Amino acid sequence: MKRVLVAGATGYLGRYAVQEFKKKGYLVRALVRNPEKFKKPGAFFAPAIEDLVDEVVYADATMPETLSGICDGVDVVFSSLGMIKPDFVHTVFDVDYQGNMNILDQAIKAGVGKFVYVSVFDAHRMMNIPNVQAHEKFVKELQASRIESTIIRPNGYFSEIGQFVARAKRGFMFWIGDGFVRSNPIHGADLAEVCVQAVDGREREVEVGGPEVFTYYEMVDLACEIAGEKPLMLPLPFWLADGLVAAVGLFNKEVHDVALFATTLSKIDVVSPKYGTRRLRDFFTQCRLLAG
Ligand SMILES: NC(=O)c1ccc[n+]([C@@H]2O[C@H](COP(=O)([O-])OP(=O)(O)OC[C@H]3O[C@@H](n4cnc5c(N)ncnc54)[C@H](OP(=O)(O)O)[C@@H]3O)[C@@H](O)[C@H]2O)c1
Numbered sequence: 095m096k097r098v099l100v101a102g103a104t105g106y107l108g109r110y111a112v113q114e115f116k117k118k119g120y121l122v123r124a125l126v127r128n129p130e131k132f133k134k135p136g137a138f139f140a141p142a143i144e145d146l147v148d149e150v151v152y153a154d155a156t157m158p159e160t161l162s163g164i165c166d167g168v169d170v171v172f173s174s175l176g177m178i179k180p181d182f183v184h185t186v187f188d189v190d191y192q193g194n195m196n197i198l199d200q201a202i203k204a205g206v207g208k209f210v211y212v213s214v215f216d217a218h219r220m221m222n223i224p225n226v227q228a229h230e231k232f233v234k235e236l237q238a239s240r241i242e243s244t245i246i247r248p249n250g251y252f253s254e255i256g257q258f259v260a261r262a263k264r265g266f267m268f269w270i271g272d273g274f275v276r277s278n279p280i281h282g283a284d285l286a287e288v289c290v291q292a293v294d295g296r297e298r299e300v301e302v303g304g305p306e307v308f309t310y311y312e313m314v315d316l317a318c319e320i321a322g323e324k325p326l327m328l329p330l331p332f333w334l335a336d337g338l339v340a341a342v343g344l345f346n347k348e349v350h351d352v353a354l355f356a357t358t359l360s361k362i363d364v365v366s367p368k369y370g371t372r373r374l375r376d377f378f379t380q381c382r383l384l385a386g
Contacts, residue, residue: 097121098293099168099206101155101197102175103147104131106253107212109140110286111172116146118290123149125164125175125197138256139380140282155193156184164197165204170293173197174212176229180348190228194236201241209243210292211236215301215366217247220358224351237298244292249303249366250279250359252377258317259381261325267318268328270335270360273311277364278303281377284370303366306374310360313374320378321385332361 098115102108103124115122124147126132132150135142153160155175165171175197177189194211201209213229220226236243261267280303288302308316318325335357343350 095119095121096169097123097167098170098172099123099125099165099197099201101125101171101173101194102212103143104128104136105174105176106136106138106140106251107174107282107285107289109136109143110282111174111289112143112146113141114283114286114290115172120170121148122146123151123164123168125155126150126152127154138253138377140253155196156188158196158199161196161200163200163204165200165206168201168204168206170208170210171197171201171206172210172289172293174289176212176225178225180352182348185348186225186228186351187231190225191231194232198232198236198239198241202239206241208293209236209239209241210246210289211243212246212248212289215247215249215303216362216364219362220355223355223358225355244295244297245299246285246289246292247299247301247366248280248285248288249277249364251285252279252281252304252372252374255279255313255317255374256377256381258313259321259378260385262314262318262321262323263385265323265325266328267314267325268330269310269314270330270357271332273314273329274309275360275363276307276309277359278305278307278366278368279313279374280304280370281372284372288369301366302369303364304372304374305368305370307365307368308374316375317378317381320375320382332357335360
């Protein structure tokens with residue numbers, strides 16, 4: 095039986111990855127930094143993992159001394175470890191780059207056979223964003239290392255648009271630009287299938303998105319339909335959004351970088367190869383129950 099270390103196991107994707115590895119017969123070791131999160135289900139219906147995991151190691155990836163031996167006896171490392179919202183303590187380079195480098199060091203020491211890492215789709219078009227720079231800095235190091243690796247390059251996850259229905263219920267929706275940019279977001283469970291299949295695949299990189307393509311406006315519209323509301327719609331012109339992002343940057347770099355991600359994505363189509371069966375309509379319908 096193969097043993098996998100899942101780093102980022104308490105996150106949206108990591109939870110589905112734990113579930114999928116278990117389903118495929120792996121012995122699962124989870125890297126966890128917060129015991130409370132380990133016990134509870136995740137956001138937006140991501141599964142509880144306590145009963146799926148065979149071994150748990152409590153560690154903080156930014157503190158290499160806590161990681162000693164985490165890869166011993168491990169055949170595969172899967173990492174969706176990253177910082178998607180600022181914690182105002184670490185930079186994205188501390189976590190997405192150095193945190194994953196610390197795990198890679200352990201994987202090399204332990205002679206791990208394969209490392210599957212989750213970066214982002216179309217990173218080369220978004221290299222102005224520090225989060226993407228940090229991901230790609232790690233990708234470069236991983237691909238130059240002696241471990242066989244696969245980089246997963248996903249489109250946005252359903253969790254990123256999980257607030258749409260609640261916002262529609264609150265009566266106010268906004269977006270940047272004309273709302274015509276297209277993307278195909280993906281459910282965590284569909285993406286986890288791709289991540290686990292990558293372990294036995296030969297590809298260096300796998301680009302992936304969900305089965306349905308929407309404009310941003312179509313996603314907003316669907317959320318409103320499912321919420322049963324006609325909220326106030328406020329499209330923010332690019333010049334205003336860019337100005338606000340620049341102004342925020344004068345005071346807070348972390349918030350600026352997250353906002354820069356949003357404005358960058360509002361200007362480009364990001365449609366990746368389609369995969370999966372889980373539909374946005376069903377996800378939003380689940381979200382309506384949460385929103386009350
Ligand atoms: N969300 C998207 O739409 C999207 C799209 C493309 C790519 N990605 C990338 O996919 C990855 C996973 O995204 P996600 O939405 O699943 O993120 P998430 O829910 O925030 O999960 C991130 C995971 O990393 C863990 N983590 C962060 N810092 C850590 C540290 N210092 N030590 C140990 N664990 C640490 C978190 O632990 P805690 O639970 O304790 O916080 C969590 O388990 C990220 O790298 C992200 O950039 C995301």
